[in-house]
Structure formats: structure tokens, C-alpha cells
Amino acid sequence: MKKISIDPITRLEGHGRIDLFLNQDGGLENAYLIIPELRGFEKFCEGRPVEEMPRITQRICGVCPLAHHVAAAKAGDAVYHVDPPPAAKKLRELLYASFFVADHATHFYALGAPDFVVGPDAPKAERNLLGVVKKVGQEIGARVVQLLQENHEIAAIVAGRYIHSVSCIIGGMSKPITEEERKRIVEIAQASVETARFSLQLFDDVVLQNQAYVDMILSDAFTHQTYYMGLVDQDNRVNFYDGQVRVVGPDGQELVKYSPEEYLDVVAEHIEPWTYLKFPYLKQVGWKGFVDGPDSGVYRATPLSRLNAADGMATPLAQAEYERFYDTLGGKPVHQTLATHWARLIELLYAAERTLELAQDPEITSHEIRTIPTATPDEGVSIVEAPRGTLTHHYVTDENGLLKQVNLIVGTTNNYAAISMSIKKAAQDLVQAGRVVDDGVLNKIEMAFRAYDPCFGCATHALPGQMPMIVRLYDHEGDLVQEIRRD
Amino acid sequence: MAAKPKLAFYWAASCGGCEITVVELGMNLIAASELVDIVFWPCLMDFKYSDVEALDDGEITACFFNGAIRSSENEHIAKLLRQKSQLLISFGSCSHMGGIPGLANFYDADLILERVYGTAPSLDESRGTRPTPTFEVPEGEIEIPTFYDRVKTLAQVVAVDYFMPGCPPVADQVWNVFQALLAGKLPAKGSVVGVDGETNCDVCPREKGESGLRIKEFKRPHQVDLDPDVCFLAQGVICCGPATRAGCGLPCIEGNMPCRGCYGPPDGVVDQGAKLLSAIGALIDTDEPEALQQIVDTIVDPAGLSYRFGLANSILSELK
Numbered sequence: 001m002k003k004i005s006i007d008p009i010t011r012l013e014g015h016g017r018i019d020l021f022l023n024q025d026g027g028l029e030n031a032y033l034i035i036p037e038l039r040g041f042e043k044f045c046e047g048r049p050v051e052e053m054p055r056i057t058q059r060i061c062g063v064c065p066l067a068h069h070v071a072a073a074k075a076g077d078a079v080y081h082v083d084p085p086p087a088a089k090k091l092r093e094l095l096y097a098s099f100f101v102a103d104h105a106t107h108f109y110a111l112g113a114p115d116f117v118v119g120p121d122a123p124k125a126e127r128n129l130l131g132v133v134k135k136v137g138q139e140i141g142a143r144v145v146q147l148l149q150e151n152h153e154i155a156a157i158v159a160g161r162y163i164h165s166v167s168c169i170i171g172g173m174s175k176p177i178t179e180e181e182r183k184r185i186v187e188i189a190q191a192s193v194e195t196a197r198f199s200l201q202l203f204d205d206v207v208l209q210n211q212a213y214v215d216m217i218l219s220d221a222f223t224h225q226t227y228y229m230g231l232v233d234q235d236n237r238v239n240f241y242d243g244q245v246r247v248v249g250p251d252g253q254e255l256v257k258y259s260p261e262e263y264l265d266v267v268a269e270h271i272e273p274w275t276y277l278k279f280p281y282l283k284q285v286g287w288k289g290f291v292d293g294p295d296s297g298v299y300r301a302t303p304l305s306r307l308n309a310a311d312g313m314a315t316p317l318a319q320a321e322y323e324r325f326y327d328t329l330g331g332k333p334v335h336q337t338l339a340t341h342w343a344r345l346i347e348l349l350y351a352a353e354r355t356l357e358l359a360q361d362p363e364i365t366s367h368e369i370r371t372i373p374t375a376t377p378d379e380g381v382s383i384v385e386a387p388r389g390t391l392t393h394h395y396v397t398d399e400n401g402l403l404k405q406v407n408l409i410v411g412t413t414n415n416y417a418a419i420s421m422s423i424k425k426a427a428q429d430l431v432q433a434g435r436v437v438d439d440g441v442l443n444k445i446e447m448a449f450r451a452y453d454p455c456f457g458c459a460t461h462a463l464p465g466q467m468p469m470i471v472r473l474y475d476h477e478g479d480l481v482q483e484i485r486r487d
Numbered sequence: 488m489a490a491k492p493k494l495a496f497y498w499a500a501s502c503g504g505c506e507i508t509v510v511e512l513g514m515n516l517i518a519a520s521e522l523v524d525i526v527f528w529p530c531l532m533d534f535k536y537s538d539v540e541a542l543d544d545g546e547i548t549a550c551f552f553n554g555a556i557r558s559s560e561n562e563h564i565a566k567l568l569r570q571k572s573q574l575l576i577s578f579g580s581c582s583h584m585g586g587i588p589g590l591a592n593f594y595d596a597d598l599i600l601e602r603v604y605g606t607a608p609s610l611d612e613s614r615g616t617r618p619t620p621t622f623e624v625p626e627g628e629i630e631i632p633t634f635y636d637r638v639k640t641l642a643q644v645v646a647v648d649y650f651m652p653g654c655p656p657v658a659d660q661v662w663n664v665f666q667a668l669l670a671g672k673l674p675a676k677g678s679v680v681g682v683d684g685e686t687n688c689d690v691c692p693r694e695k696g697e698s699g700l701r702i703k704e705f706k707r708p709h710q711v712d713l714d715p716d717v718c719f720l721a722q723g724v725i726c727c728g729p730a731t732r733a734g735c736g737l738p739c740i741e742g743n744m745p746c747r748g749c750y751g752p753p754d755g756v757v758d759q760g761a762k763l764l765s766a767i768g769a770l771i772d773t774d775e776p777e778a779l780q781q782i783v784d785t786i787v788d789p790a791g792l793s794y795r796f797g798l799a800n801s802i803l804s805e806l807k
Contacts, residue, residue, distance in 0.1 A: 021626030029626050036631045038618075039500065039557070040599035042607060044590040049787045051709040055747060056795075059587035062504020062655065076709070145513045152511060160742020162511075163504045163655050167742045170709040175743035269609045271616040274629040280609070287611065372710060394608070401707075402787060407607050 018445070020427055028431045031424035033416070035277040045406045050076050050377060050397050051170050057393070058164050060410065063106075065164050066099035066155065067386035067411065068393075070241065073168035075393040078260070078380025079401070080170055080373035087366035088172030093241040094185070094358040095158045095165070096384070100240055100351035101192050102151035102162070103387045104303075104344050107453045108199060109144050112341045115447055116207045136202065147195045150188040154355070157181045172370040182365050189356035193317070196349040200321060203345055208328070217338040218329075221426055222448060224292045225250040225335050226418055227282055227299035230306030231385045232257075237314040238306050238350065240385040246309045247282065250294050252333045256284070260383040263392050267409065279417045280409055290421050298421070301389030301414035302452055303343040308333035315357065318350035337422055340451040377401040386411035388453050415452050422448040492548035492669065495527035495539070496578075497568055499554030499561035500588050500638070505579040506553070508655040515662055522669060523548075527568075539571055547572040549668055551651075555581040555588050555799060556639040558632050569645040574673075576664075576680075580654035580749045582641040584759075585799020587654070589638045590791065592798050596636045638799045649673065651681040654749035654796060657735050679751075682734030686753045687746050690733045693718045701772035705785040708744065719745040720770060725792060730756065730763035749796045758802045760793035 017036065023029040041060055048056060053072035058065035070092055077084060084092075109132055118131040133141030152162040158177060159165035167174045177185070207213045216222070232246045233239040247255045247266070258266050269278040270287045281287045281297035288296040299305070313319040325346060326332050329339060358364060381394045388411035396405040412419075426448040498506060509516065526547060527539050539547075550572040556562050569575050580586040591599060604610070604617050622629050641647055651664060660681035667673050673680060683690065695718040706723040713719075719726035727748035728740075735750050752759035771782050786792070794801050 019627075019629055021624075030624070032624065032629060034629060034631060037500075037558070038599070038603065038634055039588050040591050040594075040603060043594050043599040043602040046602075047593065047788060048590075048791050049707060051707055052788075052792075055744075056587060056590075059502050059504070059654070062502035062507050065502075065504065080709075149511070149513050156738065160744065161657075161738040163507050165742070166739045166744035169744070174708070174713055175715060264608055267609060268611040269607070270611055271604055271613040271618075273616050273619040274622045274624060274631060276618050276631065276634075278604075278610075283611075370712065372712070400787065405608070407609055409609060 018423060018427075020431065022431060026431070028424070028428050031420070031427050032274060033420040033423055035275050035416075038276040042406045042408060046403050048403050050079050050395055050401045050403055053393075053395065053403075054168050055164070055166060057408070060408075062163055064099075064103055064386055064388065064411070065162075066096060066159075067384060067391050069159075069165050069168050070096050071382050071384045071386075071391050071393045073170060074242075074382035074384065075380045075395050076170035078382055079377045079395050079397055080380075081375040082171045082371050082373040084172035084371055085366070085368045087176075087363045088369040088371075089242070090358050090361055090364055091158060091173050091177065091369065092168055094355055094364065095155060095168070096241050097351045097354040097358065098151045098154040098158075098185075098189070098192075099162075100387060101196070101348060101355060102148050102155075104348040104351065105144060105147050105151075105195070105199070107387070108341065108344060108348070111450060111453065112344070115450070116213060116341070117202070140198075143195055143198075147192060151192065154185055154188055157185065169370075171373050174370075176367045176369050177365055179365055182359055185359040186356065189352060189359050192352035193349070193356060196345070196352040197317065199348060200345050203342060207342075217336050221429065221444065222337045222422070222451075223335050224300075224337065224418060224421055224425070225294075226292045227255060227285070227297070228305035228308040228333060229299050229301040229390050229414065230309035231383060231390060232310050233314060235314075236311040238310045238312075238347070238385075239314065240351070242384070245383055245390060247299060248309050248333060250292070250333070250335070252308065255282070260381040260392065263381060263383065263394070263409075267392075269409070277413060277416050280414050281417065290417055290424065292418075292421060298417045299414065300418045300452075301411070302340050303347045303387075304334060304337070304340040305389070306385060307343045307346065313346070313350050315350050315353035317353055318346055321346045321349060337448060337451045340453075344453070388412045389414040412452070419449060419452050422452075491522065491524045493524045493526045493546060495547045495550040495568060495572065496525070497527065497550065497552050497554075497564060499552070499565065499582065499641075500557035501554030501579065501581045501586070504655040505581075508658055508661060511658040512662055519665055519669075539567060542571045544570050545573050549574040549576060551576050551578040552582050552641055553579040553655075555585050556641065556644050557588060557635050559635070560632060562639075562644050565641060565645050574648045574668075574676075575641075575645065576649045576651055577641045577647045578651050579656055580652060580751070580796045583650050583652045583800070584751055584797040585638050585640050586749075586796050589640075589797070589799030590795075591638055592803075593791070596634050600634065640800050643799075648676045650679045650751075652679065652732065652749065652751040653681070653735060656681055657738070659736065660734055679732070679754075682732050682750060684754060685733045687728035687731045687733050687735070687737060687740070687750070691718070691728055691737060691740060693740070694721070696721045700770045702767070702770045702782070703772050704782060707787065713743050715743045720767070725767065725786065727759075727763055727793070727795070729766040730759050730793075747795045748793075751797065759797045760790070760801055760803070763793040764789065 017034045019032045021029045054069045057068040057072045060068050113132045117135050155162035159167035227249055229247050231239050231243045233243045244257050244259055246257045249255050267280050268283040269280050271278055282299055285297035313322045376399050377397045379396045383392050391411050392409040394407040397403050426444045550568045577583050620633050664681045700720050704723055708724055724745055726745035728746040731746050731748045732750045732753040756762045773779050
């Protein structure tokens with residue numbers, strides 16, 4: 001059988017690869033997304049004191065460090081059976097919402113928007129953030145840079161710094177914020193809400209008003225009918241920081257809703273020997289391989305999934321956009337992978353609104369931000385929504401709080417099976433009669449991949465990005481018959 | 488007009504935080520991009536290994552290399568970039584000292600694989616399956632790299648000209664180093680750059696107490712109210728400040744949490760962990776061996792704490 005390797009599939013050379021196998025007729029037989037890297041946090045955290053985990057696990061990913069920081073603090077709360085004071089929870093959620101603003105905006109402008117704003121067929125030298133700025137204007141570019149820098153500033157105010165924050169600790173927060181700092185956060189959050197609204201308008205103007213893009217979003221090549229997972233509050237609205245995890249089926253009906261400590265009843269992980277990354281799936285549905293539909297336990301945990309799994313958004317402007325989203329795309333659930341970009345912008349708006357709400361909460365400057373734990377530590381599980389999917393931290397400690405067992409199911413990992421399926425589906429058009437038809441099609445694979453904003457920094461410690469690709473096609477003797485490059 | 492300096496950025500086994508810190512330069516980065524040619528930066532720009540291979544030896548003016556050496560791939564690229572670069576700059580804690588991934592050196596590869604693929608509680612009946620370097624799938628053969636047994640620092644595999652510590656290096660310091668590089672004002676090769684000369688203790692504004700520090704008991708940060716104005720060690724909470732080079736601007740201390748040592752040892756100190764333990768030992772308030780032992784026993788995970796970022800670069804690592 002013939003084999004094609006696409007290597008690497010991210011900007012990070014050597015940390016991700018797609019192998020395509022051809023059948024006798026020269027068509028695609030199968031596609032494998034191979035993740036060749038592992039760091040082993042689950043093991044080397046053993047022996048460490050659990051209170052250090054917020055500062056250790058965020059080094060899993062410097063792109064979304066706050067997700068691990070907050071999840072580890074919450075898991076530590078659970079291990080010590082301690083409930084932080086309300087003001088501490090609000091400060092953590094404020095910090096976390098502001099982080100979502102920065103992270104979602106980074107993805108949209110630096111990674112997602114080049115495909116749409118600059119165009120999927122534009123020269124690759126322009127298909128980057130600078131190309132987006134060129135297209136939409138310097139003023140807007142400066143506005144985006146300001147959004148990122150100011151939300152990093154919020155993290156510095158609340159938690160010491162943005163990359164590898166320090167202030168979330170077991171039982172609460174290590175420091176309060178002052179009234180002056182609160183005012184500054186309000187100012188930043190107000191500007192963030194406006195930039196989020198502008199971003200949705202930009203998406204509307206550039207993408208939704210362009211029939212070719214809309215057709216591409218709605219096309220079968222970018223569609224999978226799967227289960228969807230997301231954290232919701234008591235009213236089933238999207239929540240990033242806390243709540244229960246809700247899973248809905250391809251028909252949009254609730255399959256299960258579970259609390260963090262129940263995760264092992266719902267999620268299991270499958271190992272394939274050709275990759276270092278594991279494949280989580282829904283236990284009660286079962287692992288049926290890389291297929292979609294109601295009989296396959298494959299689920300997705302993305303911005304689109306969170307919208308599908310919830311009944312709405314908890315802030316007014318985002319709720320209006322949520323309704324418009326489903327009205328436009330024909331009701332719930334939406335299965336079109338590329339609609340994830342739009343869903344991400346709705347979450348961006350929610351995150352900005354939520355930051356503002358919390359910054360205007362009179363309790364946010366309270367000095368009651370610590371509960372010193374008194375119980376004997378043993379075991380705890382926490383779940384937050386990372387930007388790229390549901391994040392689970394599970395710790396078991398000895399009676400001294402030293403870790404004996406650590407289990408992590410991180411954002412992107414949830415989506416590994418689905419991403420693999422999306423790549424295969426997009427690649428089916430790539431190969432005809434034993435030949436790769438043209439290198440423009442490579443971008444199709446890339447777009448299928450990028451909608452998930454996969455962060456193998458979290459999953460395996462590489463970063464997403466535009467993918468320089470090499471496709472190699474080998475004949476039965478293993479001789480190279482064709483090579484297509486896009487570098 | 489003279490040719491613009493050519494810069495390269497690379498990440499090996501790392502988290503991406505070093506890249507984000509460069510992005511934090513914001514408009515400064517956009518301004519700087521006018522002054523230099525970036526010839527290789529897999530995170531943000533589309534250039535490939537082959538582009539690097541095609542360069543003349545020494546054609547890259549300076550390469551900023553972050554991440555630890557965890558695989559043969561990392562080592563291969565480190566050697567390639569060394570050959571093509573006039574200056575190779577170790578950027579961030581992982582390439583400098585192994586960083587957090589270096590904690591893996593407490594265990595060998597087999598123990599790590601056993602935990603991830605053998606005993607993790609979420610595994611299904613595929614439990615025990617191990618990723619295999621060469622595996623036959625129904626359609627053919629798939630190859631994946633072998634998981635290295637140990638994490639190495641950049642300087643353990645190639646010669647390094649400058650070291651920029653930090654997890655990540657703070658943006659102000661990165662900008663200082665960029666400017667010094669462009670102005671041709673970097674210090675002698677082998678120097679640690681983007682830092683200040685003293686320890687974090689020396690520059691920390693917190694009160695250390697009147698009669699000097701004397702520790703009777705060690706406490707863990709989550710177990711005590713943390714006074715934002717008083718030295719952590721004076722509160723009995725271990726802080727790595729005495730054994731850590733200054734230069735970060737103390738953001739963790741500002742966040743009311745103790746230093747964990749990511750900027751590495753100060754000048755003249757080879758082993759950061761040994762320095763920390765000896766500095767702390769000198770503060771223990773007893774001369775009785777038994778009492779001393781009791782107080783020392785209140786330090787949890789001393790090795791994981793004092794070598795939080797430096798295990799791969801430590802005396803401990805050499806013993807292994």
C-alpha cells in the first residue's frame with residue numbers, strides 16, 4: 001500500500017505528522033495524525049507537594065497557562081476539602097475570563113483570521129497576523145495588540161503575571177486587589193467588550209457576507225456529527241470556571257451531566273501504539289474507532305461544543321449573538337467544524353462581558369480571600385474549560401499533601417479523535433488516482449485542523465500554527481514518485 | 488547599506504511561554520522586525536528546516552533557542568542551528584537548566600511510560616499498550632521517535648554563547664538584550680544576559696526583621712496567612728530568593744508568592760539547589776542536632792523545591 005507523509009503538520013517541525021495510506025485504486029484508505037512527543041507531567045509531579053501544582057502544571061502550556069493554574073488550584077481545594085471565600089472565587093473567575101479574552105483574540109487574529117480575512121488562497125507570506133493587519137488597517141492592528149497587552153496587564157494585577165501566574169493557591173488567592181486596580185480593570189474590560197463586538201462585526205462583514213466562505217463552512221468536507229461537551233452553570237449556560245459538565249448527543253439531547261469527581265464514570269481513554277497522545281471518549285457509548293454518529297463515543301470539546309452543550313450565554317450581548325448564531329446556521333446543534341471560529345468570537349464577547357461584570361462587583365476588592373485548610377488532604381478532581389476544551393486535573397495525595405497520583409485530561413486531547421477524523425475527511429479530496437491533485441488542497445487539511453485551535457503544547461507540548469507541509473507519495477517499492485511542498 | 492542582522496528563534500521541549508513573552512513585546516516587536524531579518528521561527532512564521540540547511544555556516548547572526556533537549560530531534564536541530572549561527576543564545580529556563588520538564592529526571596523513561604499508559608485511572612481495556620517506535624497498522628508501517636531517558640540542557644549538547652534565564656524571561660529583559668545585540672554591545676561570550684547581578688534577596692523590598700532571620704519551623708504557603716510586606720523566609724515559608732539571580736523584577740513576590748528560582752543561580756554559584764539548602768540551613772535557629780533534624784524534616788520535597796527549574800543542570804543529575 002502506498003503511503004504519504006505530511007510532516008510536520010504544525011509550524012513546530014517534527015512534533016506532529018500525518019501519514020496518508022492509499023488503496024489499490026489510488027484513493028485514500030486511511031489517515032493517521034501522529035503525535036510523537038511526551039513530557040510525562042503525570043509522573044514527575046509525583047512526590048511534589050500539591051500546593052505547588054498551580055505553579056508546576058502551568059508549564060504544560062505557556063499559551064494557556066492560566067487554565068492549568070486555575071484547574072490545579074481548584075483540584076487542590078478539593079484535595080484539602082476547602083471552600084475558598086466568595087471574593088476569592090470571583091477574583092479567580094475574573095482572572096480566568098480576562099485570560100479567555102486574550103487567548104481567544106490571539107487565536108482569531110493570529111491563527112484563524114488569516115484564512116478568512118486575508119483569504120485561503122492568498123500568498124503564504126501574507127497569511128499571518130501582519131497580513132490581517134495590512135488588510136484591516138494599522139489602527140485595528142494596534143487595537144488588537146492593545147487588547148492583548150491590557151488583558152495581560154489584568155493578569156499581572158490579579159496574579160503577578162500573565163505567563164505563569166502565581167496567585168491562585170489552595171483555599172483562595174494570595175493577594176487582594178485595590179480599588180484603584182479594580183477601576184483599571186473596569187476600564188480595560190470596557191474596551192475589551194468593544195473590541196469583541198468589533199471582532200464579531202468583522203467576522204460578519206468578511207466571512208458571513210461572502211457566499212463562498214459560507215458555502216465552505218456549510219460543506220460536508222468540514223462537518224462531523226459527534227457528541228459535544230462543555231461546562232455549564234446551574235441554568236445550563238456556558239461557564240469557563242465552574243459548574244457541571246454537560247454532554248449532548250448529535251441530536252442535541254442531553255446524554256449526561258456530571259460533576260468533576262464523576263469524570264471516570266463518563267470519560268475513558270484509548271491508547272493507540274502509533275502515537276504518544278491518548279484518545280478520550282464517552283464510556284457509556286464506547287470506543288468504536290474514528291467514526292462519528294450516535295453510536296461512537298467520540299466527542300468534541302471546543303467553543304462550538306460548549307455552545308452546543310449549553311442552553312445559552314450568561315451575559316446579554318453574548319446571548320444575543322448566541323441566538324443569531326443558531327438562527328443563521330439552522331438551529332442546534334451545529335456540526336460544522338469551521339463554525340467554531342464564530343463560536344470562539346461569541347465566547348470572546350462573553351469573556352469580556354464577564355470580566356466587566358466581576359470587576360464591577362463590590363465584593364471583588366474584599367480582603368476575605370483565603371480559607372486556610374484544616375482537613376487531611378486525600379483526593380480531588382477539578383474541571384475548568386480551557387479555551388481548547390474541557391480540562392480535568394485529578395490528584396491523589398498522602399496525608400501530608402504529597403502527590404501519589406496525577407491524572408490529566410487536557411483541552412486539545414479531548415478532540416484528538418475528532419481532529420483525526422476531520423483530517424481524514426478533508427484529505428479524501430487530496431488524493432485521486434494515486435496522485436496528490438494539487439497543493440491548494442493542503443490548505444483544506446490545514447483549515448480542518450486549525451478550527452480546533454489544537455494546542456499540542458497542552459496535549460504534547462507543541463504549538464498550533466499555520467502548517468508548512470510536505471506531502472510525499474511513495475509507490476509499492478517505497479520509491480518517491482511525487483513530492484508537494486508548501487513552505 | 489549594510490545587510491540586516493539575521494535572527495532565528497527555535498523551541499525544543501518547552502511550553503510556548505517563551506514565544507508568548509516575545510509576542511508580549513507588542514509594538515516593539517513590530518518595530519524591531521523592521522531592523523532584522525527573521526530567517527527561522529517555526530512558531531510564528533513559515534520557514535522550514537531546509538531553509539536553515541541552505542544557509543551558510545554562521546549566516547544567522549543570532550539564534551534564540553528555548554526548550555530543553557528531550558529527543559534526538561531537539562538535539563539535531565540544536566546542532567544545526569549552532570553550525571549556522573554566529574551566536575547561540577540559550578533562551579529561558581528549559582534550555583538554560585532543563586526547567587520544569589527537567590523534573591522528569593527524578594524518574595526514568597520506563598516509569599513515566601508505565602504511569603501514562605499503564606496505571607492512569609482513566610485508561611480503558613487498551614491499558615498497557617505502549618507507543619511503539621515502529622508499528623504495523625493495517626495499511627502499512629508508522630514510525631514514532633523513541634522517548635529519551637533523560638532531559639538535557641542546551642549547553643549539554645552544543646556550545647552556547649549566552650544564557651538568558653527565566654520561565655519565561657520577562658519582556659523588558661528580552662527587549663534589553665535585543666537592543667544590546669543590535670547595537671553590538673553584548674558582553675563577553677559565556678555571559679548570562681538579560682539579568683541583574685545580585686540575588687532576588689538583595690533586591691527584594693520586603694522587611695527581613697530586626698534581629699536577622701531565624702527559622703524555627705517551616706510552613707507551606709497554603710497553610711499560613713501570607714504577609715505581603717514581610718520576607719517569606721521570615722514567615723517560615725521557603726523562598727528561593729537567596730539562591731536566585733535577580734532580573735525578573737519580582738513579579739511572583741509582587742503576587743505575594745515566594746520565588747521558585749526560575750532565573751537560576753547568581754554569579755559564582757554552580758549548583759542552585761545546594762546553594763539554597765545551605766542558605767536556608769544557616770537560618771535554622773538551633774544548634775541541637777536533634778532539634779535541627781526536626782526542623783529540617785518540616786521541609787517538604789526539598790529536592791523538588793530547590794531544583795524546581797534546575798534538576799537537569801544539577802549535581803544530582805551528574806550523579807545519576
